Amino acid sequence: MTVSSPRRVLLVSVPRSASLLLVKILNVHNQPHVLTNPGAGYFFFQAFMPAIRGGYMEIPLDQWTEAQKQEIKTSFEGCVENLEEFSEKAKNENKIMFAKEHAYWLVNPAVFQAMMSGTENEELFNTFRVRLSDAYGSPQTFSPSNKTVLPDEYLRSWQLTFIIRHPALAWPSMYRALVKIKEIGGLSERESNGFWKTNMTLRWTRLLYDWCLEQGDTPLLLDAEDVIHHPQVVTRFCEQTGMDKETLKFDWDGEPEEGNGPRMSKGNTEQQDMQLKINSIMVSSLASSSGIMKDKAPLTIDIAGEMAKWKAEFGEEAATRMEEAVLESMPDYEYLKARRLTV
Template sequence: MPGAISNDAATPAPAERVCGIYHITHPRSASNLFQNMMGRQPGFQYSSYKLFGAGFGALTQLQRGPLGEWPKEDRERLFGLFEAGFEGMQEEVEGAVRSGKKLFMKEHAVFLSAADKLLGRIYNNDNVAPLVVHERGVAPNKSSHTNPTSLPDSFLLKFQPIFQIRHPVLMFPSLVRAQMDVKVAGRPCDSICQVMLQLRDSRTLYDWYAAKTANTGIIPRVIDADDVMNDAASMRKLCLETGLNPDAIVYEWEERVVEDPMQARFLSTLAKSKGILKGLDAKGKSVEGEMEKWAKEFGREDAEELARLVERAMGDYEYLYGKRTVAEETE
C-alpha cells in the first residue's frame, strides 16, 4: 500500500468526540488536490467554502473605506452573508450527525474572519462593532470567543483541524496570477493581496488550538503541499493521527470539466490531471531564484512587492512547517 509505515500502532490516536475534520487552508496551497485524495473517506460527508461568499464580498469591497463608514444596510448585508454561511455550517454538522457520519469541512483560514476583521486589517481605526455569532441553542452569555476568528470557540472545538500550507514562493505568485485572470485583483500592492498574501491567520489559529490541547485532547495537525504531492508515508501518518482511513486515499482520478469560470481557473491544473503531477513542489525554489521571472511577468515594482510579501510570511511558514506531520520511517 502507498506510504505504508512500519509501525502504524505507534502513531498517536486522534481526538475523541470530534464531529469531523476541519481542513483549514490557503488559496493555491494544493488544497484541492488534498480534497481529491481524501474524497472517498468512508463515514464522511463533505462540505466546503460555506464562508466564501462573505469573505469574497468583503475582500472585493476593501476600496470602499472603513466598514464603520458604510451605510448600515450595506454593512448588515455583508454581516448577513457570514451569518448565513455559519448557519449552513451548523446545518451540515447536524445533518452529518443525523446520518451517523462525520463531516469533512474545508475553508481558507482568511475566510473564517468576518468583514469587520478583514477590513480592519486595512483600516486600523475602523470604528465598527464586531460581528459576534453564536451556536444554535447556546446562550450568548455562555458563548466564548477567545479564538482569532469570528466563529465561536465551541464550534471550532467540534473538529480535528488539519492546516495545509505551501511555500509562499510558489503559493503567493500563483494566487496573484489567478486573481488577475479572474479580474479580482491586478497587483501585489492591491488591498486584496495585502490581506490574502499571509499565513498569520493559519498560525494564530494553530496556536489557539494547540493551547487548548491539554483540555480538549485535540492536537492541531499540519501538512505541507510538498508532502501531499511527494510523501505518501506522511499522508498515511496524517490519516492515522486524525481519524481518516489511510487505505482510502485516492491517487488516481478522471479528468473533469469545470463550468464555472472562476472555479475553472482555480482548478485548472487539477481538473486536467489524472493523478498527482510531479515537479510542482518548492524544492530548490527561493525568492532570489524567482525574482527575475517575476520581474518579467509582473514588472519590477510588483516583483519587489511580491518578494516583500513572501519574506514577510516566511516566519509563519517556517513555524508551521516545523509543526507538520512527517513520517520518520517508510517501507
C-alpha cells in the same frame, strides 16, 4: 458545551496551497464514513465575496452604514447555518463531517479596522460575531487570540487541521490565477487587490493554529511539499482524523473533477456562469493532471532566483510586491512548517 460535539474535520488552507490536491488524494466524496457538500467545503465563500466587493480594506468599517455591516453579518450567519445543516446530516448518518475553508474567510472584518487604526474596537468586533445555538454554550466567548467570527466553543467542536505551502510557490501561483480571472472579467482591479491583501499571507493560518495550541490542542498540519513528495503523510492524516486510508487515490487519469470550487448559492445565471469559469481557472492544473506532479514542489527554493523569474513574468512592480509578500510570510511559514505532520 451542553451536548456532545459532532465528529467533524475542518481543513484550513490558503489559496494555491495544494489543498485541492489533498482533497483529491483523500478522495473525500468517496470516503465511506465522511459527508461533505459538493464543493468539499467553501461554506464561507458567500461571506468572503461581499466583503471583498464592499472594499472594507479601503473604506474604514466605522464609515460603513449599518445596512452594509448587516449584509456581511447576515452572510456569515447564512454560511454557518448551511454548515450546521450538513453537520447535522452527518451526525444523523454517523459520519464525519468534512469541510475545507481558506483561513482568511473565517476572519472577523473588524481585524482590518484594528490593523489600520492600531486599536481594537470591541463593539465593532461584536458587530460581525456569529451567535450560535445555546447547545454550544451560554455565554459564548471569544478569547483574545480568536480573530474569527466564530466563538471559541464552536471552534472547539471541530478537529481543526491545516495545510500550508511555501509562499514563493503559493503566492505567484495565486497571482497568475488572478490575472487570468481579471482577463475574463471575473474581478475588478480593486477586487483583485483585495484578494492579494487578504489571501497572500499566512498570518490568519498562524493565528488560528496558535489559538488551537492555547486550547491545549496540537492540530494536524500538512505541508504541500510533503503531500507531493511524501504522500504517506496523507495516510497518517487519515489515521488521525478517522478517514479511510484504503479510499485514498494517487492517480486519476481521465476522471472528471468533483467539488471543483465554491458555488454561488444566490445570484443570477450570468454570475453563476462566471463563478464556474473562475473555478475552472483555479483547478486547471489539477484537472489536466493524471496524478501527483512533483515538479510543482521543488525541494530547493531560492527566493532571489525566483524574484528574477517574477520580474520577467510579471514585470518589475508586481515582482517587487510579490517579493515583499513572500518575505513577510516566511517567518509564519517557517514557524508552521516546523510543526507539520511528518512520516
